[in-house]
Amino acid sequence: SQQGEEDPQALSIQEGENATMNCSYKTSINNLQWYRQNSGRGLVHLILIRSNEREKHSGRLRVTLDTSKKSSSLLITASRAADTASYFCATGLNQAGTALIFGKGTTLSVSS
Amino acid sequence: GAVVSQHPSWVICKSGTSVKIECRSLDFQATTMFWYRQFPKQSLMLMATSNEGSKATYEQGVEKDKFLINHASLTLSTLTVTSAHPEDSSFYICSARDQLAGGYNEQFFGPGTRLTVL
Numbered sequence: 001s002q003q004g005e006e007d008p009q010a011l012s013i014q015e016g017e018n019a020t021m022n023c024s025y026k027t028s029i030n031n032l033q034w035y036r037q038n039s040g041r042g043l044v045h046l047i048l049i050r051s052n053e054r055e056k057h058s059g060r061l062r063v064t065l066d067t068s069k070k071s072s073s074l075l076i077t078a079s080r081a082a083d084t085a086s087y088f089c090a091t092g093l094n095q096a097g098t099a100l101i102f103g104k105g106t107t108l109s110v111s112s
Numbered sequence: 113g114a115v116v117s118q119h120p121s122w123v124i125c126k127s128g129t130s131v132k133i134e135c136r137s138l139d140f141q142a143t144t145m146f147w148y149r150q151f152p153k154q155s156l157m158l159m160a161t162s163n164e165g166s167k168a169t170y171e172q173g174v175e176k177d178k179f180l181i182n183h184a185s186l187t188l189s190t191l192t193v194t195s196a197h198p199e200d201s202s203f204y205i206c207s208a209r210d211q212l213a214g215g216y217n218e219q220f221f222g223p224g225t226r227l228t229v230l
Binding site: 040041042043045048088098099100101102103104105107 | 146154
């Protein structure tokens with residue numbers, strides 16, 4: 001099963017620009033996480049935001065969570081070519097021990 | 113800490129053969145492990161939840177007789193793709209949950225196994 005939708009599906013920007021990706025989900029959650037995946041590689045955990053948090057920062061990443069709208073956004077500031085990857089949101093449900101459910105992902109391409 | 117390994121990292125096999133993929137938690141004990149499948153340019157789809165010492169729970173549409181899961185120890189889960197066919201070619205990713213983790217769902221992901229069935 002798939003929890004959420006990301007938009008846009010694909011995003012192309014120039015180095016130095018900001019990239020914003022959005023994620024919507026359907027059920028109540030305990031937390032929401034963002035992952036990066038370079039082509040053909042494994043997942044890299046970026047950031048986790050809990051359901052009682054509204055915003056979180058980590059370096060050039062800023063994540064917001066709006067539980068009333070069941071949505072989250074990931075902002076990458078001052079993007080670099082190395083940020084080129086697919087980005088997925090994943091939701092953790094309130095039931096402990098259950099799997100993360102992934103959204104469809106956004107493919108980000110940053111050109112220099 | 114919290115490292116999960118998978119073996120092999122890639123495998124090519126002939127149609128009709130069986131392939132076993134191992135998922136190990138290297139520095140923590142995992143009572144629960146999860147198996148995901150990812151087709152090219154798509155997201156990760158949960159296949160099954162593997163609990164140590166009990167039968168796996170499969171997601172709807174995943175054939176339990178085709179994808180055999182064994183979680184015999186707190187650090188190892190295996191996924192066996194039986195009688196593999198080209199449509200089983202995919203990227204298989206496991207994750208493990210630290211049994212000492214808090215209430216939220218922190219999972220640690222393996223690097224994935226790319227299966228190509230000829």
